[in-house]
Amino acid sequence: MSQTTRFSDAGPVKLTAKQANIFVWGWQQVARFRDAVCGRRFGKTFLGKAEMRRAARLAMLWNVSIEDEIWYAAPTFKQAKRVFWRRLKQAIPVAWRGSRPNETECSITLKSGHVLRIVGLDAYDNLRGSGLFFVLIDEWADCPYEAWEEVIRPMLSTCRYTVNRIEYVGGHALRIGTPKGFNHCYDTYLDGQEGREPDHRSWLYTSLQGGNVPPEEVEVARRKMDPRTFRQEYEASFENYSGVIYYCFDRRLNHTSDTIKRGDALHVGMDFNVGKMAAVVFVIRDDLPRAVDEIMDVFDTPAMIDQIKARFPEHSITVYPDASGDSRKTNNASESDIALLKKAGFVVRVNPANPAVKDRVNSVNAMLCNTYGERRMLVNTDKCPKFTQGLERQIYDEKGQPDKKGGFDHRNDAGGYFVVHRYPINHRIASVTPLRM
């Protein structure tokens, strides 16, 4: 299984064929950013050793400024140290080192002055200060995305070096991990796929493909684990995470390519919030809902009305808003949000008060997939990317309430107001004529 050729860069270790694909030769030209999504025990961290060694060698060879460091990062410092500090010391030959490794900081300074360091992304604000030539982020799906966006990515911007008289600007990154639902790890994996970001490449391998876990062992895991967890952990599959609210949603199975046709009556679920108004646009086919468009992050109700009118001038519009919009005003006008919608000429369907949040969530889940496996509500995931993301990612908070911090609540609420109004689970039995015995 191990490949024996061309591994002087990887050092004394021999990479498996799949590890070698991720390692990438001439990577400074073809893939500044790399993402490897792999099953458990694939050999991700092992590959990290070869990566750190190569980065150290190239930093010396290419005269990278000593201001630009080389980092191994993991979700917490404690974890990073436990998993990698010993391995880092093994990976960097004593002959390359300028002094003894710093056991407190977990850093190694090379004779050239370059610094290799172990960091935790739990306290990422403290990490600012240097530039970066190379960063390896392990367990990427468990790291906070903000650490990348706010701290690491800017640190990669200033690094410059010259190879064969060609000047390169920008440090490099490899993010590796096992999936955790459809979170940022999924996004960055997609960025690296064919036809997406030009300086970015990504790979997805199962545990079995790593060659370190025998097939019998994988079979034992398959028998013992629930199918969703098994697929996630061993097949590196992006699965709906168990804590998500709309666990019945599956972007593959609930997808439709249906779009708005001429003459379609449009049904718009709407949530009011200054600066973050959200609307999901549905059509109804055979009495069942299809989400076919969305309007997100609009400033206020008048702006939302303008957008709806501009986008769908030829269609009849029924709006299903948040019932609290009857008293609340998201704009400076004297009229309520709901009054403004009516004045704009839309039909407004709203109950006197919102149903319980639980009922709304249950109605949406029931439409996404019922006990018979019927997926009655479909979503055009291309036309509704934010609604799709919201359904996949909103989780329950520590009090068991739908989380509002992740920023997914408004879009889901918007879609939910329509669904619970039109397709409630609790039909009012009282309104049915009583049986006469």
Ligand SMILES: Nc1ncnc2c1ncn2[C@@H]1O[C@H](COP(=O)(O)OP(=O)(O)OP(=O)(O)O)[C@@H](O)[C@H]1O
């Ligand atoms: N190319 C290789 N040659 C020899 N042994 C390897 C190789 N790659 C990985 N291994 C061994 O396989 C085992 C799993 O490797 P590693 O810890 O790197 O996996 P991982 O994908 O990081 O696992 P986890 O999902 O638990 O983080 C380790 O014992 C490691 O030493």
Ligand SMILES: [Mg+2]
């Ligand atoms: Mg690992």
